[in-house]
Amino acid sequence: MILFLLISIKKEFIMRMLILTFVSMFLFVACSSEDKKDVKELAVKEEVVAQEEFVDENVEETISEDVIIVVKDGKTLYKSCSSCHGLKGDAKALGVSKPINDYSKEELLTIFKGYKDGTYGGEFKTIMKAHIEARSEQELELLADYISMIKEN
Structure with a gap:
């Protein structure tokens, strides 16, 4: 209980x-x-x-129409090219291209134009076309100038 x-x-x-x-x-x-x-x-x-x-x-009250374009020098621009073309432009890119340090500035500009419009290059031209199209005319001019003189340095 x-x-x-x-x-x-x-x-x-x-x-x-x-x-x-x-x-x-x-x-x-x-x-x-x-x-x-x-x-x-x-x-x-x-x-x-x-x-x-x-x-x-x-x-902002007003919008400026001035555009600032940052331009690099040819040597700085070439750094992205050197992985395939070599530091002095003497390498065969992807094992097939000619060394680019043998070309004059004018020849390089013609080649760049050819890559851009698709009239120059072999089986890997689409790779170069993308690189060329990413650059302004002024940058291509600086690159061609630097590459044509790279052998001398």
Whole structure:
């Protein structure tokens, strides 16, 4: 009988503790949800204001039509060519091309034009065409000038 009474008291105690826990959790969630909402609204308002200020600082009244073109020298431009053509232009690119350091500036410009319009080059001309098309006329001029004089250096 005493054992039955103890088990009954334990069950009652556990049930009360569970109810108390659920009520506490409910009150905690119910009371704290409004505070979170207020904090979220405040954070959103601050973010919007911060973004508006950022935009205002970066708005320019006038747009300049001057374009600055960065021109590298021929030696700097040639660095991307040297992996196939060699540091002095004496390598056969992909094992098939002629060494480019034997060409004059005029010959190189003609070759560049041929790669660009597809009238020059062998089976790998599409590789060179992509490289040539990525360069401006001024850069090609600088490259041709540098390559034609590379053998002398």
